[in-house]
Amino acid sequence: MIRGEKIILRAIMRDDLSQLEIWHQDPEFLGQFNNFGLRGQGGMTCSFEEDGMLSDRSGHLVVTTLEGTLVGDVDYHKVGYGPNEGSKPYMIGIGLHPDHQGKGYGTEAQRLLAAYLFATYPIMRVEAMTDITNLAEQKSLEKAGFTRECVLRKAQWRAGAHHDQVLYSKLRGE
Numbered sequence: 483m484i485r486g487e488k489i490i491l492r493a494i495m496r497d498d499l500s501q502l503e504i505w506h507q508d509p510e511f512l513g514q515f516n517n518f519g520l521r522g523q524g525g526m527t528c529s530f531e532e533d534g535m536l537s538d539r540s541g542h543l544v545v546t547t548l549e550g551t552l553v554g555d556v557d558y559h560k561v562g563y564g565p566n567e568g569s570k571p572y573m574i575g576i577g578l579h580p581d582h583q584g585k586g587y588g589t590e591a592q593r594l595l596a597a598y599l600f601a602t603y604p605i606m607r608v609e610a611m612t613d614i615t616n617l618a619e620q621k622s623l624e625k626a627g628f629t630r631e632c633v634l635r636k637a638q639w640r641a642g643a644h645h646d647q648v649l650y651s652k653l654r655g656e
Contacts, residue, residue: 484543484598486590491543491556491598494535498544499527501552505579515613516577518640538603545578545591553587554578556595561609571607571651572599576619588619593626596652607651613638614646623650 484491494502503526505511526542529535535542540559546552558572574595578588596608610628612619624630628650636644 484594485548486594488548488585488590489553489587489594490546490548490550491591491594492546494526494530494542494544494555496530498552499530502526502544502555505555505577511577511579513580514641515616515619516575543595545576545587547582547587553582554591556591558595558599558608568604568606571605571609572603573609573611574599575610583618589622589625592623592628596626596628600654605654607653610650611637611647612650614648620648620650626652627656628652629656 483493503523506521506526507523509517526535529542538560540557542555542557544552545554545556554577556574556576558574560570561573563569563571574592576588576591578591592610599605599608608628610623611634612623614633620630629652631649631651634647634649637647638645
């Protein structure tokens, strides 16, 4: 468990899976930036059975309030810029229920997740990517200590079109 000032990041428990499966099928939860089409039901349960949704290649944690209310989730996975482990930073992502957005939970969750990854793995950078029109997430990443690096033109297919993405990173020690 990783405790912040407003939220807790913790490993997913079996009891969380049904709510997460519902959220990841709900267009309101996914919003305009995380909706990549329908997913098969039970995919999270299969991943949970495999490795608890935590490994050195990828992971998935829930975000709760300090009181324990489930408000969203964060994830990470390796990306590669070369064949060796030193060239494989983590890309992080987040989803917060609309009722819990705008409260600073996302900023703290992304800051805590980056700190966890730096403390746990010998990586130099953590990355995040968001739609060029997702100004709230861009502001959140900057508040969490991430630096805007570049625009990846037409990099993401979503909702019937390609969309520009903004790449952010945080380096060890920043």
